Each structure stands twice: as structure tokens, then as C-alpha cells.
Amino acid sequence: MLSARTAVLHMHEYHPPLAGRTGLRLDFNENTEGCSPLVLARVRNITAEELARYPEREPVEALVAAHLAIPAEQVLLTNGVDEAIHLLCEAHLEPSDEAMVVTPTFSMYEIFAEATGAKVVRVQCGADLQFPFEQVLRSITPATRVIAVASPNNPTGGVASREQLLAIAQGAPDAAVLVDEAYYEFHGTTVLSDVVRHPNLFVARTFSKAYGLAGLRIGILAGPHEQMRMVRRVSSPYSVNAVALAALPVALEDVEFVTGYVAQVKAGRERLERELTQAGLQWWPSQANFVLLRIGERHHGFVAAMRQRGILVRDRSADPGCDGCVRITLGTTAHTDRLLGVLREVLSELKLGAEVKA
Ligand SMILES: Cc1ncc(COP(=O)(O)O)c(C=O)c1O
Numbered sequence: 001m002l003s004a005r006t007a008v009l010h011m012h013e014y015h016p017p018l019a020g021r022t023g024l025r026l027d028f029n030e031n032t033e034g035c036s037p038l039v040l041a042r043v044r045n046i047t048a049e050e051l052a053r054y055p056e057r058e059p060v061e062a063l064v065a066a067h068l069a070i071p072a073e074q075v076l077l078t079n080g081v082d083e084a085i086h087l088l089c090e091a092h093l094e095p096s097d098e099a100m101v102v103t104p105t106f107s108m109y110e111i112f113a114e115a116t117g118a119k120v121v122r123v124q125c126g127a128d129l130q131f132p133f134e135q136v137l138r139s140i141t142p143a144t145r146v147i148a149v150a151s152p153n154n155p156t157g158g159v160a161s162r163e164q165l166l167a168i169a170q171g172a173p174d175a176a177v178l179v180d181e182a183y184y185e186f187h188g189t190t191v192l193s194d195v196v197r198h199p200n201l202f203v204a205r206t207f208s209k210a211y212g213l214a215g216l217r218i219g220i221l222a223g224p225h226e227q228m229r230m231v232r233r234v235s236s237p238y239s240v241n242a243v244a245l246a247a248l249p250v251a252l253e254d255v256e257f258v259t260g261y262v263a264q265v266k267a268g269r270e271r272l273e274r275e276l277t278q279a280g281l282q283w284w285p286s287q288a289n290f291v292l293l294r295i296g297e298r299h300h301g302f303v304a305a306m307r308q309r310g311i312l313v314r315d316r317s318a319d320p321g322c323d324g325c326v327r328i329t330l331g332t333t334a335h336t337d338r339l340l341g342v343l344r345e346v347l348s349e350l351k352l353g354a355e356v357k358a
Pocket residue numbers: 028029079080081082083106150152153154180182205206207208214218219
């Protein structure tokens with residue numbers, strides 16, 4: 001009888017709650033406004049000819065590389081950061097190897113690493129959910145081949161410093177060190193220029209968050225030239241579709257759209273953090289477009305009450321170290337106004353802040 005590989009048989013299924021998402025989407029860290037109107041206009045103008053041809057990635061890769069000020073050989077456009085993670089695992093992991101992740105974090109690192117049969121080594125953050133730099137360094141072994149660090153991290157919003165990330169890359173010369181900068185625009189700090197000097201450092205970026213293009217599935221993997229040649233070997237030349245390739249140059253050009261949106265998110269983040277402090281709830285400082293907070297035992301009730309009032313937020317209490325936690329995405333100023341109004345109502349109805357404080 002047909003059987004999947006042993007590693008696949010042992011994997012957990014991952015089903016993000018994508019069904020029935022009607023309401024204000026503060027559950028997946030997407031752009032709450034949509035994308036740039038200029039991008040939408042370009043997508044509406046796609047021709048039949050453009051759709052009939054196989055997509056040509058290289059010219060857009062050259063444009064993205066120029067935008068990032070790195071050589072084109074170091075840039076691969078991918079079907080979202082998800083594909084970048086998949087390719088790095090495919091290119092580097094044997095079943096006898098180890099892949100390191102810092103938990104709690106984005107699920108896809110573990111999924112793609114597990115699928116290769118490699119052992120996943122989880123380094124858990126402490127109660128402060130700060131990046132556990134020393135433990136990461138101590139957990140590197142001769143078998144470590146991939147280390148994935150999201151900075152800012154999801155769902156905590158915390159970051160690893162440039163010095164820490166470079167020290168990890170130096171401390172694990174036989175590992176592909178992936179710095180996932182999916183939330184870069186909300187933080188503004190990057191190690192992208194360091195990929196030139198570090199033979200094992202990779203950086204991933206996405207257009208799913210600040211740019212509002214999650215549905216198009218487009219991201220970037222940047223890394224050392226020699227290593228990127230290996231990664232290209234395991235990638236499909238057609239994984240980024242023609243619509244995404246047509247939209248990307250326009251998205252990069254509309255700087256105003258992204259900077260305006262990011263400014264609104266950052267202001268909203270501060271407002272939400274102030275509100276949570278006033279309510280006496282525990283929350284973690286975030287450099288991303290979301291905040292993680294601890295609701296406590298009634299996290300299900302909280303998420304349901306928010307949904308009833310038309311706002312979707314994400315229950316993260318199953319994440320390691322996140323008991324009773326919920327993650328709330330920030331969006332436009334108008335969306336933050338609405339969020340804070342509903343949040344006050346729900347906290348008061350469920351008597352939540354007081355319960356946590358007591
Ligand atoms: C840290 C992190 N990396 C990557 C992704 C996914 O990016 P993409 O949509 O480009 O696959 C997410 C989405 O939530 C994320 O939180």
C-alpha cells in the first residue's frame with residue numbers, strides 16, 4: 001500500500017483558522033486596508049497575453065535587488081516567505097540533521113523542517129518572551145543545519161538584535177541562519193546588508209503584511225551568492241505567478257502607501273499598549289503590527305465576544321509559554337478607533353482587566 005515518508009507520517013497537520021473570516025480582520029497580521037490603489041489598478045489591467053505566458057521572474061528580481069541595494073544573484077523571489085522557508089529546509093536538511101526554532105514562533109519553520117525528517121530543536125523563550133540569545137548559542141551542535149529566527153517574532157512581537165543574529169551566524173557556520181523579517185517595515189531594523197559578509201546568513205521579507213498582498217503570495221529570500229545557487233536548484237522557476245510579478249514593481253514604487261500605513265500601525269500599537277496597561281492586562285512590547293496580551297482563562301470567551309462585535313482576533317493560548325494569550329493585529333487609525341471601542345466594551349462585560357489584576 002502506498003505510504004508517505006516516515007517523516008510525513010509523524011507530522012502534525014496545521015490548519016490556521018481561515019474559514020468564516022467576516023469582520024474586521026485583526027487575526028492574521030494582514031494589512032487591514034488592502035493594498036495600494038495603484039497595485040490594484042495594475043492587477044485589473046492584466047492582459048490575457050500576460051496570463052497565457054509562463055511568468056519570467058528574473059527582471060523583477062533585478063528590480064527588487066536594486067531596491068534592496070544588493071546584487072541580483074543574492075535575491076530570489078518566492079511564493080511568500082513560506083516558500084523561502086521550504087526551500088532552505090529542502091536545500092540543507094538531511095534526516096540526521098537538526099533545525100533550531102525559538103518558541104513560541106511562526107509554525108511553518110517546524111513544519112517544513114519536520115517534513116525533511118530532521119530533528120526540530122525548540123529553544124523556549126522565558127516568561128518575558130524575550131529572545132533567548134544565550135540558550136540559542138548553547139543549543140548549537142555539530143548537527144545544526146538550519147536556525148530560523150523571526151525578528152520581529154510572531155506571536156510575541158519581540159526582536160533579536162543585529163549583534164545577536166550575527167553572533168549566531170558566526171557561532172553556527174555549518175547552519176543556514178534564516179532571519180525572517182516579515183514584519184521589517186514596522187520595526188525598521190534589518191540585517192539585509194550583512195548577507196554580503198556572512199556566508200551562511202539569509203534574510204526573508206514578505207509583501208503579505210505592510211504591502212497588503214497576502215493573497216498574491218510573494219516574498220523575498222536573500223542570501224550569499226554561492227548558497228543562493230543551491231537554493232535555486234530546489235526551487236521551481238514558476239512558483240511566483242504573473243499577477244504577483246506584474247504587481248510587485250508598482251507596490252515598490254508606491255512608497256507613500258506603505259509609509260502612511262506603517263505610521264498608522266505604529267501609532268495604533270502605542271494606543272493599544274496604553275489601553276492594555278490601563279486595563280491592568282499583561283502584554284508584551286511589540287515591534288510588529290500586532291500585540292500579544294494575556295487574557296487568562298477566559299481567552300475563548302474574549303475571542304468570541306470580540307467576534308460577536310465584528311472583530312476577529314487570534315487565540316494564541318496553545319503556543320508554548322502563551323497560556324491564556326490572544327494576539328491582536330493593528331491596522332489603520334479608523335480600525336484602531338473601532339478596536340479600542342469594542343475592546344473596552346468586551347473587557348468591561350467580561351470583567352477581564354480586574355480579574356487579571358486581582
Ligand atoms: C514570522 C512570519 N514569517 C512569515 C509569514 C508568512 O509570510 P508569507 O505570507 O510571505 O508566506 C508570517 C505570517 O504570519 C510570519 O508571521
